[in-house]
Amino acid sequence: MxxxxxxxxxxxxxxxxxxxxxxxxxxxxxxxxxxxxxxxxxxxxxxxxxxxxxxxxGFIDVHTHDDSALLADPAMAAKTSQGVTSVIAGNCGISIAPLVPRHGLPPPLMLLGEAADYRFPTVADYRRALEAAPPSVNVGLLVGHSTLRAGAMDDTARAATGAEIEAMAAALDQALRDGGLGLSTGLSYPASRAAPTAEVVALARVTARHPGALYTTHMRSERDQVVEAVGETLEIGREAAIPVVISHHKCIGRRNFGKTTVTLGLIDKALATQDVALDVYPYTASSTVLLPEFVGEAERIIVTSSQPHPEQARRDLSAIAADWGVSLEDAAARLGPATAIYFQMDEADLRRVLSHPRTMIGSDGIPGPYPHPRLWGSFPRVLGHYARELGLLTLEDAVRRMTSLPAAVFGLPGRGVLxxxxxxxxxxxxxxxxxxxxxxxxxxxxxxxxxxxxxxxxxxxxxxxxxxxxxxxxxxx
The missing domain is CATH 2.30.40.10 (Urease, subunit C, domain 1)
Structure with a gap:
């Protein structure tokens, strides 16, 4: 028996x-x-x-910024409470390893903590720390392009030189040998926005030499140039012959509402010849670092943290700016380094992306005392609101997007299926x-x-x- x-x-x-x-x-x-x-x-x-x-x-959260939280809060209740059993960290070009900073932290690396938190010169060092004190969830790590730039360059506000690209390529190759799942970029952020497409292609080609590795990207624009950014992303995938994941696909700002009809059309056409997937969180507000150049399209902004002005957390940026008698941009600059929630997307676009058969679910939450609710609620929101209440997805398909699809995309054999x-x-x-x-x-x-x-x-x-x-x-x- x-x-x-x-x-x-x-x-x-x-x-x-x-x-x-x-x-x-x-x-x-x-x-x-x-x-x-x-x-x-x-x-x-x-x-x-x-x-x-x-x-x-168990659900696989394909888009997290849990790199530091896994060590600081290994119980990971924000994730286990919603059925998540595996997280993919190192997204948006920001990974906790491989980096010991020499020139401070360019934005948005502070999303994972302060300079002292970047104490892992190799992915192997980070892996050993996790294995010495295992968290309650499984962990996969992407290697961040901005992290590589911060390690190889004295000034990330420019294109990398040939020698710097070679240094990044060597660090990336070792990180992937140490267990990294692929390369991630955050091309709209200050640490990487000066990187030309050719720099990313060069690193993506290094990534492609590792079986199963992939390229994920917070694209160069999710605003007015979102269509062009999708084109660049697909070009990088073709040039490097590597699978691509478009992170938290969205179209920001009222004048860009509806453009997912165009971007998803480009993706559908590309799928005939290349491997493309997406992820999305089920909310019409985003959350990231608070930067003056990010405040223009948002209809409301809630400050979630501020290093110089912690007392302003949980307040609207407009109220803070009014109290200080300054513009929203000036208030954002004075609050930084800071994080915020931006209300700036369209529900119809969200539903269109969520319905695409190659879309996975990612929380994209930033751990902290006052996070975006997606940190705690993304997966049950898809199951309860979008599948059961709205009927946008069947329950079986919703679960597929959280399990077997991400396991296949990220190359996680033996997971994601009963x-x-x-x-x-x-x-x-x-x-x-x-x-x-x-x-x-x-x-x-x-x-x-x-x-x-x-x-x-x-x-x-x-x-x-x-x-x-x-x-x-x-x-x-």
Whole structure:
């Protein structure tokens, strides 16, 4: 008679592939799925009667800035509470490694902390730190272009020289050998906006030499030049012969609302000859560093943190500017280094991107005491609001975008599907009740309907909250 550590019975199995849900059981042994479907006769150390609730692969958050939080807050309740079992860090060109700063931190590297937090000269050093004190979630790391520039250049406000590109290429090659999943860029940010396309192509070609590696990008523009930026992104993918992921695809500012009809058309055409995917968060407000050049298109801006003026957190930028008798741009400059939430996107564009079959879900949350609610609510919001309430997606397709699709795009074998032999990253949830509860006033509220979460067979979230189990592994090709 077969035995296992954990047996789920009477579950509604949503396997992550997009296939129709089915009733069944699932057995877990030694951190892996031992059997799926008919588990009659299995003996378990612990049996959980799912009572018809959904059992799915753990969600993969493909767009995070969790690099530092994984070490500072290893329980990662913001993620485990919404069913996330794996995170991809190092996005938007900003990775905590490989870098020990010599010339300060150019924007937006302060999103991950202060200069002292950048203490990992190699990805191998960061990986060892995670393996010495494992977080509750699995971790994959992209290598940030802005991080590479900060390490190789004394001034990032210009194009890199040939020698600097060679230094970045060497650091990137080693980082990928150490387990990095690919290269990320943030070409709209000060640390990298001066980089010409040729510089990025050169580094993307280095990345392409590593099997399974990919190129992800916060594009050069998500505003007036968003169509051209998509074109540049696709060109980089073609020139380097590398898969591309467009990060948090959006069109910022009222005059750009509706342009996703054009950008998604370009992507659909490109898909005939190259590998392209996208990610999105299910909100019409963004969040990033507060910079004067970013305030123009937003209809409202909430300051979420400010190093020189912490007392201004949670206030509207317009109110701060009025109190100080200055323009929004001058107030933003005075508050920096700072972060903010920008209300500046269109719901129709969001739904159009979310509906695209190559779109994955990424929270893009910035950990902190007053984050954007996407840090805590992205995945249940897709399941509850966009799938159940609006019917924009089926539940099975919504889960696919959170599981098997990201596992395939980022090259994470043995994850993202309910299949024997795969890692027991699992989420048990109530499809009729799951919903986000975090909002702009109370952004750190755990979602409803996520009943239990397991990472490599260990429970990391349940009715009592985060267990703190050191269950996570470093994900690499």
């Amino acid at each position: 077969p035995t296992c550590d954990l047996l789920f019975t009477h579950a509604t199995l949503i396997d992550g592939t997009g296939a129709a849900r089915r009733d069944g059981a699932l057995a877990v042994s030694a951190g892996r799925i031992a059997a799926v479907g008919d588990c009659a006769g299995w003996q378990a150390a612990r049996t959980i009667d799912a009572g018809g609730r959904a059992l799915a692969p 299949q024997a032999g795969y890692a027991a990253d699992l989420v048990l949830f109530d499809p009729g009740r799951v919903i986000d509860r975090a909002d702009y006033d109370q952004p750190c509220e755990p979602s409803a309907g996520i009943d239990a979460v397991y990472v490599n067979g260990l429970q990391v979230w349940g009715p009592e909250g985060a267990s703190g189990a050191a269950a996570g592994q470093f994900l690499h090709h």
